[in-house]
């Protein structure tokens with residue numbers, strides 16, 4: 054069933070898999086004297102999982118925040134489905150965030166609300182007319198999708214770190230976004246929970262056809278999850294390519310970054326053998 058939502062400036066036609074969905078064009082961003090991006094260019098295609106890697110402070114989180122309007126670029130354009138978001142007002146970004154959902158590093162759940170109320174929150178915001186039974190049904194469906202059925206009445210304080218991340222994901226996908234942004238989804242998790250979260254990222258792509266942009270320090274996850282990997286260095290994208298292309302890279306910044314993490318990646322290959 055379709056529900057009324059606020060008048061939208063964003064005209065969104067779901068793109069076909071493989072079509073360009075997002076383009077960062079000549080992006081510049083500084084904080085005072087600190088230049089984070091200088092003429093950054095990057096395209097993201099519908100249905101792909103793109104991982105953004107790079108050293109600490111290279112602007113991985115800033116890139117995600119610019120896309121959903123939490124930060125504004127100084128110059129350049131961000132095209133979403135061909136529409137330039139840089140002229141959007143704060144209220145226009147509410148609609149962008151219905152299509153592009155961010156799963157925050159710390160899950161960022163409201164502790165005073167139950168799990169069910171946390172997941173219902175964005176639905177109430179975007180679909181004020183949705184009847185309570187439809188709300189309940191959608192919340193239940195999203196919890197089932199993250200393999201946590203029936204925990205609506207629990208409180209965030211009673212959940213493990215991995216469960217919180219999955220509830221954070223259920224809330225992020227409550228509005229059926231086309232794009233999911235993952236900010237360090239596996240940081241601080243043990244290997245088993247890391248694999249569970251990685252499976253979630255894959256299943257969002259396979260079951261829902263979502264496009265994912267993943268920011269991570271975890272090279273093992275980056276290489277196992279991604280259709281493409283983009284590396285940020287020196288205020289721009291140093292290279293973007295498939296995991297195989299990145300492994301074989303001769304771009305100096307990429308080579309140096311990956312060589313410094315050779316041990317992590319070698320261990321992964323040994324485990325895979």
Ligand SMILES: Nc1ncnc2c1ncn2[C@@H]1O[C@H](COP(=O)(O)OP(=O)(O)OP(=O)(O)O)[C@@H](O)[C@H]1O
Nearest residue numbers: 084087089107108109110111112113114115116270
């Ligand atoms: N709101 C802000 N105000 C001032 N400086 C900021 C702000 N947000 C980010 N920065 C600066 O921009 C740079 C890039 O930050 P960002 O958080 O995107 O890095 P990152 O690549 O995600 O790093 P990490 O891997 O350590 O999380 C950093 O130097 C950071 O201090």
